[in-house]
Amino acid sequence: xxxxxxxxxxxxxxxxxxxxxxxxxxxxxxxxxxxxxxxxxxxxxxxxxxxxxxxxxxxxxxxxxxxxxxxxxxxxxxxxxxxxxxxxxxxxxxxxxxxxxxxxxxxxxxxxxxxxxxxxxxxxxxxxxxxxxxxxxxxxxxxxxxxxxxxxxxxxxxxxxxxxxxxxxxxxxxxxxxxxxxxxxxxxxxxxxxxxxxxxxxxxxxxxxxxxxxxxxxxxxxxxxxxxxxxxxxxxxxxxxxxxxxxx
Amino acid sequence: xxxxxxxxxxxxxxxxxxxxxxxxxxxxxxxxxxxxxxxxxxxxxxxxxxxxxxxxxxxxxxxxxxxxxxxxxxxxxxxxxxxxxxxxxxxxxxxxxxxxxxxxxxxxxxxxxxxxxxxxxxxxxxxxxxxxxxxxxxxxxxxxxxxxxxxxxxxxxxxxxxxxxxxxxxxxxxxxxxxxxxxxxxxxxxxxxxxxxxxxxxxxxxxxxxxxxxxxxxxxxxxxxxxxxxxxxxxxxxxxxxxxxxxxxxxxxxxxxxxxxxxxxxxxx
Numbered sequence: 001x002x003x004x005x006x007x008x009x010x011x012x013x014x015x016x017x018x019x020x021x022x023x024x025x026x027x028x029x030x031x032x033x034x035x036x037x038x039x040x041x042x043x044x045x046x047x048x049x050x051x052x053x054x055x056x057x058x059x060x061x062x063x064x065x066x067x068x069x070x071x072x073x074x075x076x077x078x079x080x081x082x083x084x085x086x087x088x089x090x091x092x093x094x095x096x097x098x099x100x101x102x103x104x105x106x107x108x109x110x111x112x113x114x115x116x117x118x119x120x121x122x123x124x125x126x127x128x129x130x131x132x133x134x135x136x137x138x139x140x141x142x143x144x145x146x147x148x149x150x151x152x153x154x155x156x157x158x159x160x161x162x163x164x165x166x167x168x169x170x171x172x173x174x175x176x177x178x179x180x181x182x183x184x185x186x187x188x189x190x191x192x193x194x195x196x197x198x199x200x201x202x203x204x205x206x207x208x209x210x211x212x213x214x215x216x217x218x219x220x221x222x223x224x225x226x227x228x229x230x231x232x233x234x235x236x237x238x239x240x241x242x243x244x245x246x247x248x
Numbered sequence: 249x250x251x252x253x254x255x256x257x258x259x260x261x262x263x264x265x266x267x268x269x270x271x272x273x274x275x276x277x278x279x280x281x282x283x284x285x286x287x288x289x290x291x292x293x294x295x296x297x298x299x300x301x302x303x304x305x306x307x308x309x310x311x312x313x314x315x316x317x318x319x320x321x322x323x324x325x326x327x328x329x330x331x332x333x334x335x336x337x338x339x340x341x342x343x344x345x346x347x348x349x350x351x352x353x354x355x356x357x358x359x360x361x362x363x364x365x366x367x368x369x370x371x372x373x374x375x376x377x378x379x380x381x382x383x384x385x386x387x388x389x390x391x392x393x394x395x396x397x398x399x400x401x402x403x404x405x406x407x408x409x410x411x412x413x414x415x416x417x418x419x420x421x422x423x424x425x426x427x428x429x430x431x432x433x434x435x436x437x438x439x440x441x442x443x444x445x446x447x448x449x450x451x452x453x454x455x456x457x458x459x460x461x462x463x464x465x466x467x468x469x470x471x472x473x474x475x476x477x478x479x480x481x482x483x484x485x486x487x488x489x490x491x492x493x494x495x496x497x498x499x500x501x502x503x504x505x506x507x508x509x510x511x512x513x514x515x516x517x
Contacts, residue, residue: 145344152311152331153362153410163358167349244349244390 032214040214041221054222056199057188060116061226064123065184069177071124072131073169077161079132080139080169093132101126101187105194119191126187127180134176138169171245174238181230189223262325264289264414264446265310270319272305279305281471283319283478287414287446292437294449294457297467298512302477303450306467307416310448311337323414333363336407337416340423342399346391352402353378353387359409377405380439397428401435408439415440417449421456430492433459437490454508458482458501459490466511480511 014034020026021033032040044050079085079093104125105118112118142165150160166173192201200219207215263286270283279302287293295303308314309321312330321328323335336359339345346355353374360370378384381401391399400420407415417436421429437460440447451457457464461484468479486500495501 143344145339145341146347148313148337148339149345151313152335152337153359154331154333155362159362163361164347167347170349242349244392 028213029211030213032217036214037217037221040212041218044215044218050203050218050222053198053200053203054226056197057185057192057201057223058226060119060123060191060197060199061181061184061188064120064188065127065177065181067120067124068127068180068184069131072128072176072180073135073166073173076132076135076169076173077139077165080136081157081161081165086136097129097133101183102190105190114195116195116197119188119195119197122191123184123187127183130176130179130183131173132176134172134179135169138172139165141172142168171242174234174241178231178234178238181234182227185223185227185230261289262322263287264291264324265448266320266322267306267309268320268322270309270316270321272302272309272314273317278471278473280309280316280477281473282476284476285465285478287448289413290441290444290446292440292447292449292460292462294451294461294464295467296451296454296457296464296508296512297479298469299452301467301469303467304418306477307337307418307448307450310414310416311335333410334413335416336410336412336414337418338400338403338407338420340419342396342403342423343391345403346399346406348391351388351390352383352394355391355402356405356409359406363410373409377409380408381405381435395428396424397432400424400432404432404436404439408443411443412445415445415447417447419450419452422452429456434490434492436460437488441488454505454512455496458484458486458504458508459492459495464504464508466508482508 017034021028021031021036041050079089101122105122108118108121108125112121146164146168150164155163188199189201189204191197192199193205196202200222204216204219204223207213207219265287267283267285270280271278272280283306285293285306295306297303305314309316310323310328312328312332312335323332347358350358356374356377357370360373365373374387375384378387381404383398383401383405386394386398391402394402404420421432424432433456436447439445447460449457449460451460463484464482465478466480466482467477468475471477482504484500484504486495486498
C-alpha cells in the first residue's frame with residue numbers, strides 16, 4: 001500500500017511536468033516533455049553510448065567513495081581508539097571539515113593537474129567526512145564496560161579494534177557511508193564537467209550547451225536512477241550486516 | 249633433619265590471593281583501609297557490607313585494573329600487575345558486558361579467541377560450556393533475544409571459558425528475580441566445585457552470602473585511620489552440597505543470618 005502511494009506521487013509529478021511542457025509556459029528549448037526525455041533516454045541507451053557513460057560515472061563515483069571509506073574507517077578507528085591521536089588531530093580535522101569540496105578543486109588541480117587522479121582526490125576528500133566522523137563517533141560510543149571486558153581478556157589493541165570497536169561502530173559507519181555515496185555522485189559529476197572526463201556529467205554539460213534539452217533530462221533521469229539504486233543496494237547491505245539489531 | 253623440615257615449610261603454596269595492609273583512596277576519601285585478607289585454593293569468599301563500603305573496589309584490586317594506594321595485593325605470592333588469563337570476572341550488568349552483535353556461542357568464543365585457543369578446538373569447548381550453563385538450545389541466539397538470567401549464564405560461560413583459578417563475581421545476580429537467582433546460585437556452586445575454582449563473590453544479600461560462602465567478610469563504610477575495613481569475618485561451617493530448603497533451615501544458617509543482619513543494622517560499625 002505504501003508502495004502504491006509513493007508511485008502515485010511520482011506519476012502525479014510526471015503529469016505536472018507533461019502539463020507544463022505542453023502549456024508552453026516554459027520554452028520547449030529548455031523543458032522537454034517527459035515523453036521526449038524518455039525517448040531520448042531509450043535512444044541513448046540502445047543506439048548511443050549513454051550506457052557506457054553511465055558506467056564511467058559509476059566507476060568514478062565508486063573509486064572515490066571506496067577510497068573515502070577506506071581512509072575514513074581506518075583513520076576513524078585509530079582516532080576513535082586513541083585519546084592521544086584525538087587530541088592531536090581533531091582540531092585539524094575541524095578546520096578541514098567545513099571546507100566545501102568544490103573549493104578544494106583548484107588546490108587539487110594545482111597538485112595533480114587536470115587528471116583523473118585530481119577528480120578521484122576531490123571525490124575522496126568530499127565524501128571522506130561523513131564516514132570519518134561517523135566512525136569516530138561509533139568508537140566513542142563503546143560501552144565502558146566492554147573496555148573492561150577487553151582489558152580483562154587481555155585483548156591486544158588490534159584485536160580490540162577488530163572484535164569490539166569496529167562492530168560497535170558499524171551502524172554509524174554504514175550510515176556515514178550512505179551519506180558519502182551521495183556526495184561522491186555529486187562530486188563525480190562536477191569532476192567530469194570540469195575535466196571533460198568521459199561520463200554523464202560531461203554529456204549533460206554538452207547537451208545543455210547545444211540546447212538538446214531532451215538529452216539533458218535523460219542524463220538527469222539516469223543520475224536519479226543511479227542514486228536510487230546505490231542507496232537501495234547499501235540499505236540491503238546494512239540490513240544484512242546489522243541483522244542482530246532486529247533481535248533486540 | 250631440621251633443614252628438610254625447613255624446606256617442607258617454605259614449599260607450602262602461598263594463598264591464591266592475599267591483601268596485606270591494603271589502603272585505597274579515591275581523591276581525599278579513604279575507601280579501603282588496613283585491609284588484610286587471604287583467599288585460599290577452592291575457597292568461596294563472600295563480601296558483604298553497606299553501599300559504598302568498597303566491596304567492588306576490593307574485587308577490582310584483584311583484577312589489576314586498580315592499584316592500591318598502600319599495601320600489597322598478591323596472587324600466588326606475586327604482586328598483581330594487571331589482568332591475568334586465569335582470573336575471570338562476571339559483572340552485574342550482563343546486558344552491557346556482552347557483545348550484542350555476537351551470538352551466544354560467539355560471545356563465549358571471544359574468551360577463547362583472546363586465550364589463543366586454536367580455531368579447531370573452539371567449537372568443541374563452546375559446546376561443553378553451553379551444556380554446563382544449560383544454553384545448548386540457544387547457541388545461535390543473540391543476547392538481546394534472551395532473558396536476564398540466560399544472559400547472565402552467557403557471561404558466566406564466557407568467564408569459565410578462561411578456565412580461571414579465581415572467579416570474581418560482582419553482585420552477579422543483583423538484577424535478577426528471586427527464582428532465577430536461586431537457580432543460578434545452585435548452578436554456580438556446582439560449577440565452581442566441579443572446576444576447583446576459587447570464587448570471590450560480592451553481594452548485598454546476606455542469605456546469598458551465607459548460602460554460597462565458606463567465609464563471609466563484612467566490610468565497614470568510612471573506616472577511621474586506625475581501623476581496618478574488615479569489620480568482621482564469619483566462618484560459615486555449613487555442609488556441602490547445599491540445598492535451597494535444607495541448608496536455609498539449619499540452625500547454623502539462622503544463627504549466621506541473625507549475626508550478619510544485626511551487624512548490618514548497626515551500620516556496619
